[in-house]
Amino acid sequence: MDYKTHLPKGPATRVKRAIRATYAGVLFEHLSAAFWPFFSVLVSLVGLALLGVHEVIPSGLRVFLFMGAAAFLVVTLGHGVWRFRWPAKGEAVARVDATLKGRPLQALSDTPLSGAADPASQAIWAAHLDRMAARAAAARAVAPPPDLPRHDPFGLRLMALTVLGMGLLFGSLDQAKTVAIGRGADQIAMGPVWEGWVKPPAFTGKPTLYLADLNDAFEAPKGSEVTVRLYGDGDSDALSLRETVSGSGESEATDFSVVQSGDIEIDGPTGRLWSVALVPDAPPVAELVDAMTRAASGETRQGFRLSDDFGVARAVMVFERDIDAVTRHYGFVVDPEPRADLAVEVTLPQTGDRTEIEGVFAENFSQHPFAGLPVMVSLRAYDQTGQVSEDAIGEGVLPSRRFFDPLAAALIDVRRELLWNRANASRAAQVLRAVSFQPEDLIDDDAITQRLRDVIAKLEGRGDPMSDALVDEIATDLWEIANLLEDGQLSEALERLRRAQERLQQAMRDGASDEEIARLMQELREATQDYIQQLAEQQGEDESEQPQGETQQMSADQLQQLMDRIQELMEQGRMAEAQQMMDMLNQLLENMRVTQDPNGQGGEGNPSMQGMQDMLREQQDLNDDTFSDLQEQQDQREQGEGQAQADQGENQEGQDGEGADQNGAQGQAQNEQGEDGAADMGDLSDRQRALRRELERQLGNVPSGENAEGIGEALEDAGRAMDDAEQALRENDLAGALDSQAEALEALREGMRQLGDQLAQGQPQEQEGQQGQAGGADGAEERRDPLGRTPGNTGRFGSDEEMAEGEDVYRRAEELLDEIRRRSAEQNRPEEERDYLNRLLDRF
Known part of the structure; x- marks a missing residue:
């Protein structure tokens, strides 16, 4: 029997379509397996014809190649016909049936071997056929498997398709026509052939254009190379070329620009x-942005902006000595020696778009002869064709390193005058002898004294005139001596720090990877720590020197956070912001002075103050946890009451016994919640008791002094409040515990305030400005009172700030009061919370 007889018309039609589509796929599979060699040869020949390969083959050989290609096509076609076999229809049916569960198409074609006369067997067989028919109705077409790689293991068909693709992209149908027409006598009918290309300059980024595909009017960038090829088979008069774009008049050259x-x-x-x-190539534009500035390390900084229609190739910053602006006194009275201008290549981005570039030129010219003198700055840019922009002009004093040591500064002045004109050698020797008359008063290192005497000897024993090499040698010696005098033992650490900074800044300009940034930042951290340690040791030798004027303080943690932020910005690619923070870091390190508390106490370094700050923080955390538990407890209570009312409403009609059972279950659930709450209260009360014991220990650390009695009374009040809070927690009275904890917090803050006042009385007057930073800078920004004020050194919110500070203080206070009133009026809030808010309203 056929499966069609057991299927309704609709499912039978779907099954037929699936089998037909599958059969088409099987037929394609057989055709591709048999004829893929013929297809590959045919496609390859078409691709080669489109590319015009036949045109470069000599005429005598071309005929034999065409005959060979035709024979190859005939052989592969015959091979395909010999191998091809028409697929049987049953193959498609079997392939579709294999995708269905239980092979229903085969089952529908089966007949029972026995039981034909048995009604029960016939009913079972009919049910089986119905089930198979339902499964057969889900038949779908089956795609042919990708079996070609088995027949073509070397991928020859893919190479043939590649040749065809290249012919379609880069070839022409005109070239393919010449295969049939040829170049013989039929050439007269076809006419001569030509080809041409327009190749724009590489820096424009534009592709090569095929002349035959262009419109009768088109644009070309300046400098484009045009190549034309004429094919006439010896008939030189068949085609001729004329052009007027090369600028040499009418020309017949086949290659021109x-x-x-x-x-x-x-x-x-x-x-x-x-x-x-x-399309003209406009010259680049260069512009100086803002005035020339000096970085913390003495580095010259000059902002610039460059632009070009096709991209800037290079830029040069030139510094020319402005002799007219120099004050002509001392060694500058004589005319200067001629010196070449200082020209430095500007570092441009290695990748990306160069049509618009904005950056900062940064180089250290502290040792250059122009350093510290007025200069004229000019910036010029070049494009790929060599066009030069108009110079962007600026002026200023070429920055140099600052020297604060008087003798070091004097040596640098002598060096600058010697480099101005070597005729100042006699004056330089006299000045050096004068400033080093009693070296023991100015120089602690005998080696530096000896080096200074050697320089004086070179100046006095010089030839006439001094050679360039001797002038450079003396200038180098004076620079090194001045650095040793200025830095002392810091020279090595400072040099290492500057090298680390330079590497990091170079990484910013080059777009380094995250791994390289992390390595360079670690190198900077180590160099900074070494420099700070050396600076502390050097300043420790002279404790009498105190900073003058206004000072700012930064802890080691804050310095570390600044460097972490620089690394984060660099990893995010925000190089401009990272460079700004790097400049800030350089300024801090240049003006750094390591300070210590002379009394060893006060602020966060004092044990008593530190211990009370920790205790205040823990008491505040305990207060927050107690308030959270109070809110949780109130929410659970409201949920329990709501659930009880709902249960009672559902069981109100004649179910008194069942309602009693439910009430008993509710009571049991509340008892369980009460047990969990008691466990939480026990944990809170234990924490409160531990704080009470810590307070007793802190009472023994209170230093003696004028405020000792007041400090002791404040701490005793805090202890009594803690005892009351512990008792209330054990009795599960969270509202009462909150009130007692608030009293303990206020008493602790009062004790810390009095302790801070007592410690401040023993500190030098010039350090009073530091009190505002005690109390931990790390948490100051995180912990604020409702008015936005930070805690002072005593831990008491708002203790070190005026209530009336800020332009919007009244508006903020009014908003805060309105918010408290709004919350206190919300009836759905817990009663304990509303009582607390009402007490705040009564107080304020």
Whole structure:
């Protein structure tokens, strides 16, 4: 029997369509397996014809190649016909049936072997056929498997498709026609052949254009190379070329450059005329942004902006000595020696778009002869064709390193005068002898004294005139001696720090990877720590020197956070912001002075103050946890009451016994919640008791002094409040515990305030400005009172700030009061919370 007889019309139609589609796929599979060699050869020949390969083959050999290609096509076609076999229809049916569960198409074609006369067996067989028919109705077409790689293991068909693709992309149908027409006698009918290409300059980023595909009018960038090839088989008069775009008049050259607008014409039977409009290459534009500045390390900083229509190739910053602006006194009275201008290449981005560039030029010229003198700054940019921008002009004093040591500064002045004109050698020797008359008063290192005497000897024993090498040697010696005097033992650490900074800044400019940034930042951290340690040791030798004027303080943690922020910005690619923070870090390190508390107490370094701050923080955390538990307890109570009312409403009609059972279950649940709450209260009360014991220990650390009695009374009040809070917690009275904890917090803050006042009385007056930073800078920004004020050194919110500070203090206070009133009026809030808010309203 056929499966069609057991299927309704609709499912039978779907099954037929699925089998037909599958059969088509099986047929394609057989065809591709048999004829893929013929297909590959045919596609390859078409691709080669489109590319015009046959045109470069000599005429005598071309016929034999065409005959060989035709024979190859015939052989592969015959091989395909011999191998091809028509697929049987049953193959498609079996392939569709294999995708269905239980092979229903085969089952529908089966007949029972026995039981034909048995009604029960017939009913079972009919049910089986119905089930198979339902499964057969889900038949779908089956796609042919990708079996070609088994027949073509070397992928020859893919290479053939590649040749065809190249022919379609880069070839032409005109070239393919010449296969049939040839170049013989039929050439007269076809006409001469030509080809041409327009290749724009590489820096424009534009592709090469095929001349035959262009419109009669097109644009070309200046400098584009045009190549034209004429094919006439010896008939030189068949085609001719004329152009006026190369600037040499009418020319017949087949290779030329586009330097002006004009025409390109191919004259002949197949010729064409193009009108070419020149796309000019505008010169670049250079601009100096803001004035020249000095970085913390003495580095010269100059902002700049460059632009070009096709991209800037290079830029040069030139510093020219401005002699007219120099104050002509001392060694500068004589005319200066001629010196070449200082020209430095500006570092440009290695990748990305160069049409618009904005950056900062940064170089250290502290040792250059122009350092510290007025200069004229000019910036010029070049494009790929060599065009130069107009110079952007600026002026200023070329920055140099600052020297605060008087003798070091004097040596640098002598060096600058010697580099101005070597005729100042005699004056330089006299000045050096004068400033080093009693070296023991100015120089602690005998080696530095000896080096200074050697320099004086070189100046006094010089030849006449001094050689360039001797002038450079003396200038180098003076620079090194000045650095040793200025830095002392810091020279090595400072040099290491500057090298780390330079590497990191170079990484910013080059766009380094995250791994390299992390390595350079670690190197900077180590160099900074070494420098701070050396600076502390050097300043420890002279404790009498105190900073003058206003000072700012930064802890080691804050310095670390600043460097972490720099690394984070660099990893995010925000190099401009990272450079700004790097400049801030350099300024801090340049003006750094390591300070210590002379009394060893006060602020966060004092044990008593530190211990009370920790205790205050823990008491505040305990207060927050107690308030959270109070809210949780109130929420659970409201949920329990709501659930009880709902249960009672559902069981109100004649179910008194069941309602009693439910009430008993509710009571049991509340008892369980009460047990969990008691466990939480026990944990809170234990924490409160531990704080009470810590307070007793802190009472023994209170230093003696004028405020000792007041401090003791405040701490005793805090202890009594803690005892009351512990008792209330054990009795599960969270509201009462909150009140007692608030009293303990206020008493602790009062004790810390009095302790801070007592410690401040023993500190030098010049350190009073530091009190505002005690109490931990790390948490100051995180912990604020409702008015936004930070805690002072005593831990008491708002103790070190005026209530009336800030322009919007009244508006903020009014908003805060309105918010408290709004919350206190919300009836759905817990009663304990509303009582607390009402007490705040009564107080304020």
